[in-house]
Amino acid sequence: MSQLTSITIPKNVTIVGHRAFEGCSDLTSIVWNAQRGSDCSSSIDPFKNIRNQITSFTFGDSVKYIPNYLCNGMENITSITIPKNVVSIGNNVFTNCSSLKSITWNAKNYADFSSAEKTPFYGIKSQITSFTSWTLQVIVGGDDSKKSNIAAFLCDGMDKISSLIIPNSVTTIGQNAFNGCSSLTSLDIPNNVQTIGENAFRNCSSIESVIIGKSVASIGENAFANCNSINSVTWNAKHCSSFGICYIGYIDGELFQIFDSSPFTTNVSTFSFGNEVEHIPGCLFSGMENLKSITIPNSVTS
Secondary structure, eight states, rough: OTOOEEEETTTTTOOOOOTTTTTOOHHHHHHHHOOOOOOOSSOOOTTTTGGGGGEEEEETTTEEOTTTTTTTTTTOOOOOEETTTEEOOOOSSSSTOOOOOEEEEOOOSSOOOOGGGGTTTTTHHHHHOOOOTTEEEEEESSSTTTEEEOOOOTTTTTTEEEEOOOOOTEEOOOTTTTTTOOOEEEEEOOOOOOOTTTTTTTTTTOOOOOEEOTTTEOOTTTTTTTTOOOEEEEEEESSBOOSSSEEEEEEEEEEEEEOOOOSSOOOOEEEETTOOOOOTTTTTTTTTTTTTOOOTTTTTTO
């Protein structure tokens, strides 16, 4: 079947047989709609001996489970979109996809990863390190995304990310979600985000400016630790009450909180408030020795 250039796998397919497309020498494009296809392996590989010729692999919105090893070794794929209904991604799905540069993550309700090693892109990150000329762009959530969280550890260690777009639909940014994304230079937390997890942006050493959205109520411990290039913060949070860092002490045998520590480094020189801010948390400016002026808006009550 040397003239077959593309194939679409229907959503009700559960098994694609071993070497199903072997010999399809012109096949370059695959559309995968299977809701839950069977896992691939060395003994069950529908794309045996043609993986390196595939240049386009598209997941349909019907997909819920991406099988083990499905795209493994497809070294000419440059972009991937994870559709909105995906709840599970198998092992080593994107391992050895050495040209993969662009990831669009639309999964609405994907559970947190337990560690960076458990993310579907972990194998790619080690390769990216040795190809520093690559520019990896990650867009979290498409225009129609209705998900409410960014999974913990999702982009941990992706140090070539240069652009990050977080949609307004996100309410929670998980712990370590962007830890070590050291090529990011700016960060805009949208207005519907309520929680920024611990270590969420830790070691993002090139971020210079941060915008905190108006609904942020909690910032986890070390969320911006080692982000030493941050010099400008725009704070729109109406009533943020927690930074996740507190020091506890005793006076006359009674337990009390001494103070919180600012989530930002001492290098901040510009700090501005939005006009809807109602509460300024204690120690928000702790250690910001380069600040020269602060204007508190009339909306602040405490």
